[in-house]
Amino acid sequence: GAVVGLIGEPVDLTYPYTHLGTDRAALDKLAGQDFDAIREEDSIVILGNRALAGEDGEAVLGAAMDLASRTNSGLLVLHTAAGRVGAMDLGFTTDGGMAAALDGAEVVYNLGADEIDIPAGPFVIYQGSHGDRGAHRADVILPGAAWTEEGGIFVNTEGRPQMASRAGFPPGAARENWAILRALSAELGATLPFDTLGALRAAMFEAAPHLGEIDVVPENAWTPVARGEMTGGDFVRAVRAHYLVNPIARASAVMAELTRLAESRSRPLAAE
Known part of the structure; x- marks a missing residue:
């Protein structure tokens, strides 16, 4: 070994x-x-x-x-x-980090970010799937599909693009996340130049060609x-808390039980 x-x-x-x-x-x-x-x-x-x-x-x-x-x-x-490497490949970064992005903001569009603390003051629009921490701070919620409910391309930690297919459809009023953003852009008079997931991916591959090289490092x-x-x-x-690292895990009764068991194992036993 x-x-x-x-x-x-x-x-x-x-x-x-x-x-x-x-x-x-x-x-x-x-x-x-x-x-x-x-x-x-x-x-x-x-x-x-x-x-x-x-x-x-x-x-x-x-x-x-x-x-x-x-x-x-x-x-x-x-x-x-899971989405950080691909986001950086697309230039989805801010000089100064989260603090700079939130500084002085009057409106915050939170796209499924549940691991951050948004200060009081800004009007918050939350787009996500599981009603987790980000939704609790929201003024408006746009229900989006979970990653199991829509197709996607994820880039793993070594830089390898990988194709993910949906296992089911989003419930209720939830929609695929790209479609929500496309519809919102039309309402705001700044229509995005794609009407299908295929057209969106074509634009993405033009901006970052290596993302189209599926399974290639x-x-x-x-x-x-x-x-x-x-x-x-x-x-x-x-x-x-290994079993509670994301909204889907935190919504799971099984993950909550595993966390409880892990915590009980880590506590020292009293001497008999």
Whole structure:
């Protein structure tokens, strides 16, 4: 089996590993070591996306890339949201992050984002499927299909576009999400230039051609990021309740029971 080293909070990975430390100092120390033996083996550096979210995220990435170069390893950023990689491929980002996007906003159109806190003040339109946290903050709700109820293209954490087919139809007044946005654009007098899912995908492939290469991992140029000063402390886990990480899981009685059982196993037993 593989030899695994972990920097971050100790956690039950269900397989053996060597704990190398919890903080940025441990990563900095590791990246500066000599790895002649490892260079001859197949190896990979896996970096959790939470490690990149702090103010020193670029410095953390630089250290991880330096480690990968020194060990002749691949580098993989492990994301915690199914749609994040594809969204970044399409340029769906904001300078300054969520805080900048919400700053001074009078209206917020929330497209199924249930893991964020929207401050009081803005008028919130929520488009989503499960009436989760985002819906509780909404002034208007537009019911959309769940990912199992519409076709889609997802990009996995290695950059591979994958086709997903719907397993059923959305209930009640819910509609496929692209169709909601298309209808809304017409009502606002800014009609989007597609009437079918096929036309939408054609426009998407024109903007990002590699998304049309289903099941193919693109070859990316290696562009090292200079190692800077890492100012943060410990790396912390992005996921605390494994079985409740998304709206569909949180709506499940089975997932709630699994969470309860996991929490009971983690509590220390009283001495008899």
